[in-house]
Amino acid sequence: MSKELSSFAARLRDRISSPAGAEVPRLIAQERTFSETPHVGCCEDFAALALELFAVQFKHNAAYRKICEARNLTPSNVKQWTQIPAVPTSAFKELELTSLTPEERPAVFHSSGTTEQKPSRHFHNAESLAVYEASLWKWFEAHFGSAGDLIFLTPPPSQAPHSSLIHMFEVVRQRYGLSESAFRGQVAVDGSWALDFAAVIFNLQTAGDSDKPVTLLGTAFSFVHLLDELVEKNLMLQLPPGSRVMETGGYKNRSRALPKTELHALVTARLGVPRENIICEYGMSELSSQAYDLESKSSKIRNAERQFHFPPWARVQIISPETGLEAAEGETGIIRILDLANVFSVAAIQTEDLGIRRGDGFELIGRARRSEPRGCSLMTA
Amino acid sequence: MNLPNFFLADLPPEAVLSPQMITESCHTLKRNREKYLRNRTTDAIVKTLSEAGAEWLQPDGKFRKLALEHGPAETGFSKAILEKGLNGFFRQFTPENFQALLEQEIGGAQRLDKFTGPGTDGGSSRQSIVNGPEFLVHIAAGNLPNPAWMSLTLGLLTRSAQFMKCASGASFLPRLFAHSVYELDHKLGACLELAEWRGGNIDLEGRIFAEADCVTATGGDDALAAIRGELPPKVRFLGYGQRVSFGFVTREVLRDETVSKVVSDAADDVIAWDQNGCLSPHVIYVEERGVVESDKFAELLSVELAKREATEPRGKISVEESAGIASRRDLYAALTAHRGDIKFWSSHESTAWTVVFEHDTRFQFSCLNRFIYVKPVPDVADVLQGVDAVHGKVSTVGIAAPPEKMAELALRFARWGATRICPLGQMQNPPLTWRHDGRPALGDLVTWTDFEIKPQMDAD
Numbered sequence: 001m002s003k004e005l006s007s008f009a010a011r012l013r014d015r016i017s018s019p020a021g022a023e024v025p026r027l028i029a030q031e032r033t034f035s036e037t038p039h040v041g042c043c044e045d046f047a048a049l050a051l052e053l054f055a056v057q058f059k060h061n062a063a064y065r066k067i068c069e070a071r072n073l074t075p076s077n078v079k080q081w082t083q084i085p086a087v088p089t090s091a092f093k094e095l096e097l098t099s100l101t102p103e104e105r106p107a108v109f110h111s112s113g114t115t116e117q118k119p120s121r122h123f124h125n126a127e128s129l130a131v132y133e134a135s136l137w138k139w140f141e142a143h144f145g146s147a148g149d150l151i152f153l154t155p156p157p158s159q160a161p162h163s164s165l166i167h168m169f170e171v172v173r174q175r176y177g178l179s180e181s182a183f184r185g186q187v188a189v190d191g192s193w194a195l196d197f198a199a200v201i202f203n204l205q206t207a208g209d210s211d212k213p214v215t216l217l218g219t220a221f222s223f224v225h226l227l228d229e230l231v232e233k234n235l236m237l238q239l240p241p242g243s244r245v246m247e248t249g250g251y252k253n254r255s256r257a258l259p260k261t262e263l264h265a266l267v268t269a270r271l272g273v274p275r276e277n278i279i280c281e282y283g284m285s286e287l288s289s290q291a292y293d294l295e296s297k298s299s300k301i302r303n304a305e306r307q308f309h310f311p312p313w314a315r316v317q318i319i320s321p322e323t324g325l326e327a328a329e330g331e332t333g334i335i336r337i338l339d340l341a342n343v344f345s346v347a348a349i350q351t352e353d354l355g356i357r358r359g360d361g362f363e364l365i366g367r368a369r370r371s372e373p374r375g376c377s378l379m380t381a
Numbered sequence: 382m383n384l385p386n387f388f389l390a391d392l393p394p395e396a397v398l399s400p401q402m403i404t405e406s407c408h409t410l411k412r413n414r415e416k417y418l419r420n421r422t423t424d425a426i427v428k429t430l431s432e433a434g435a436e437w438l439q440p441d442g443k444f445r446k447l448a449l450e451h452g453p454a455e456t457g458f459s460k461a462i463l464e465k466g467l468n469g470f471f472r473q474f475t476p477e478n479f480q481a482l483l484e485q486e487i488g489g490a491q492r493l494d495k496f497t498g499p500g501t502d503g504g505s506s507r508q509s510i511v512n513g514p515e516f517l518v519h520i521a522a523g524n525l526p527n528p529a530w531m532s533l534t535l536g537l538l539t540r541s542a543q544f545m546k547c548a549s550g551a552s553f554l555p556r557l558f559a560h561s562v563y564e565l566d567h568k569l570g571a572c573l574e575l576a577e578w579r580g581g582n583i584d585l586e587g588r589i590f591a592e593a594d595c596v597t598a599t600g601g602d603d604a605l606a607a608i609r610g611e612l613p614p615k616v617r618f619l620g621y622g623q624r625v626s627f628g629f630v631t632r633e634v635l636r637d638e639t640v641s642k643v644v645s646d647a648a649d650d651v652i653a654w655d656q657n658g659c660l661s662p663h664v665i666y667v668e669e670r671g672v673v674e675s676d677k678f679a680e681l682l683s684v685e686l687a688k689r690e691a692t693e694p695r696g697k698i699s700v701e702e703s704a705g706i707a708s709r710r711d712l713y714a715a716l717t718a719h720r721g722d723i724k725f726w727s728s729h730e731s732t733a734w735t736v737v738f739e740h741d742t743r744f745q746f747s748c749l750n751r752f753i754y755v756k757p758v759p760d761v762a763d764v765l766q767g768v769d770a771v772h773g774k775v776s777t778v779g780i781a782a783p784p785e786k787m788a789e790l791a792l793r794f795a796r797w798g799a800t801r802i803c804p805l806g807q808m809q810n811p812p813l814t815w816r817h818d819g820r821p822a823l824g825d826l827v828t829w830t831d832f833e834i835k836p837q838m839d840a841d
Contacts, residue, residue: 067715070717088711090712095716324707369702
């Protein structure tokens with residue numbers, strides 16, 4: 001394995017984990033371009049780090065190098081981090097976008113979704129997982145603190161070893177010092193994720209009787225399953241003040257799809273968690289960092305509109321699909337992320353999600369139409 | 382745009398439709414049909430329709446001008462594409478073509494007017510008349526106008542009162558056609574109603590379904606199933622689900638002297654209605670080992686699409702569609718770097734057109750809006766294998782082949798299950814007599830009454 005990548009990974013991990021690691025980006029200049037939003041924090045030299053990482057990835061990630069060469073964008077002519085060639089998430093299905101050799105890949109995360117024939121594959125080893133874990137923990141902690149009661153509406157990692165989301169939940173569980181029973185889901189015979197309703201409802205009722213806040217974490221579809229069950233049983237719960245909900249991901253045909261506002265209204269109605277305590281997470285198996293749509297605790301900036309923010313070691317660009325250039329503020333485009341924590345794969349990732357830049361954050365709008373060329377459910381394409 | 386508020390769809394966007402308004406409109410339509418339409422002769426209706434068609438083809442025709450002036454903003458299609466599309470459609474509106482349609486579907490133009498004899502039945506002593514549904518409802522999808530125009534046309538021929546529910550934002554062109562009928566003949570126009578709302582509004586839809594004798598609908602399978610579920614049992618339902626189409630080019634026509642015509646025909650099919658119809662090709666299969674090789678064909682097609690963009694530009698598309706194209710292109714750009722067997726060409730700084738050449742023969746859904754796959758195949762057997770996944774969902778196969786090979790190929794595709802086979806370049810130009818999804822479009826609307834005449838007894 002490349003010493004250069006290992007060295008980068010170790011340095012980045014130290015920075016992320018340092019006390020100022022998640023210090024919230026703050027604007028240091030009024031005059032700025034969209035592509036160079038100035039930040040301070042652990043990664044004020046973000047551009048230099050990004051270019052350094054690009055050079056190393058170009059050298060050691062053969063699949064990525066070919067893509068860069070075909071586009072004639074190489075470390076010798078890329079001068080700004082915004083020029084670093086981004087790889088579409090769909091390419092993770094077709095190509096092995098990693099600098100790890102086949103022997104060096106003890107772990108792999110797959111994209112979720114039941115209809116896909118071929119999932120994305122993000123390969124990991126101990127070192128890359130260590131960066132992932134440092135990254136996810138720091139930003140999670142910045143939003144949720146480091147102690148409390150958590151209930152995960154997903155299966156435990158033993159049942160879903162290829163889910164990056166569940167790996168994240170497992171890291172959080174361990175750092176919170178909670179037992180494995182915090183996972184209240186299981187993988188059903190057909191591979192879908194099911195909930196142990198009796199256990200969850202018992203947990204929630206017990207929490208409701210106490211004054212100890214609880215945080216519920218899960219995918220949008222697991223919340224729909226839970227809320228449907230509460231409606232079915234005619235239950236209205238009132239979780240203690242300070243209780244929170246973390247909701248992530250789409251529906252992927254695993255439940256009926258609810259518009260976000262409707263889902264949140266139901267959460268408030270059935271669980272007694274107010275809107276401001278419902279936090280959305282934006283993440284994917286191809287990344288090593290996540291965005292949350294609430295200002296972190298230490299933030300000085302409060303916005304009326306909720307926007308997603310990545311941690312200081314990952315930055316977003318909104319790309320106009322027509323021109324391939326960065327979209328203007330307020331204009332809808334494709335979300336592109338440069339995640340420094342993606343050390344051993346590819347840092348620059350082009351998603352199939354649509355967003356709008358709002359200040360130094362972004363609003364999530366939806367997905368590109370018919371963006372799945374292979375293995376999609378045929379008649380819905 | 383200055384059109385009289387004649388249809389519900391003419392009301393300003395802020396107007397709210399109430400279930401009561403819908404029911405009243407249905408009753409008015411039925412009354413008007415009874416008064417003005419029921420006893421018209423087919424000849425009279427054909428005459429009006431032919432006049433309407435001719436009017437739409439006139440360069441200074443009122444509704445044509447409105448369509449071309451406001452259409453780009455209303456529908457997203459460019460003026461050139463709208464012009465081509467409406468020319469192709471209304472050119473069919475001739476008395477001869479209507480005659481042929483009626484002949485094909487019900488055995489003659491008089492069958493809607495009176496009992497007519499056995500004709501080709503040969504000596505039978507039976508006569509028949511056909512009746513259209515009293516009240517015909519159309520649930521029209523999308524912004525391609527042809528299916529909506531055709532539905533209204535067929536309903537006029539069957540002398541039905543018609544209510545067309547358009548998808549939200551998609552009533553403009555059907556509305557102009559209805560206005561053109563109204564202008565030629567107020568009484569005929571009084572038997573039509575058009576309204577626009579977001580599908581699934583059961584308070585409104587329930588009212589029209591309650592009055593309907595027959596409902597036609599175009600749309601996705603889920604939408605059709607939902608509509609079917611809401612219909613009273615007595616209502617006949619004709620659902621036209623999503624279909625896909627593809628092209629096939631044989632090696633014989635891939636010669637230096639013929640290839641430019643084939644490429645031009647292929648481009649015609651890709652740009653017609655910006656590839657948005659069920660009849661537009663997603664993939665063009667090209668036989669290998671022609672004098673002009675299949676990858677060269679793909680390259681020539683890309684050159685042709687670039688040329689067409691200058692004269693017949695693609696319309697505006699949503700950011701979701703645009704992002705869908707950009708994402709798919711990004712993937713192919715990445716794959717091209719790894720696989721020598723994939724090539725791809727695309728417009729610069731826009732998503733206007735894309736050609737992907739790849740050897741994987743499996744049928745591939747395109748992102749549409751002028752995104753075309755070209756796939757080389759050893760021969761037609763490989764095409765049939767490649768399209769297996771869309772079996773039963775294919776509408777049109779557009780073929781470029783020497784005349785002597787056409788019949789044999791047509792039979793192969795017909796036996797496989799394609800419902801329409803046409804020359805490449807004509808995929809989006811079906812004739813008036815087209816059997817939609819393989820079914821008699823007019824024939825499925827009507828019911829027959831047979832009149833069996835007692836045979837004359839022999840003298841002894």
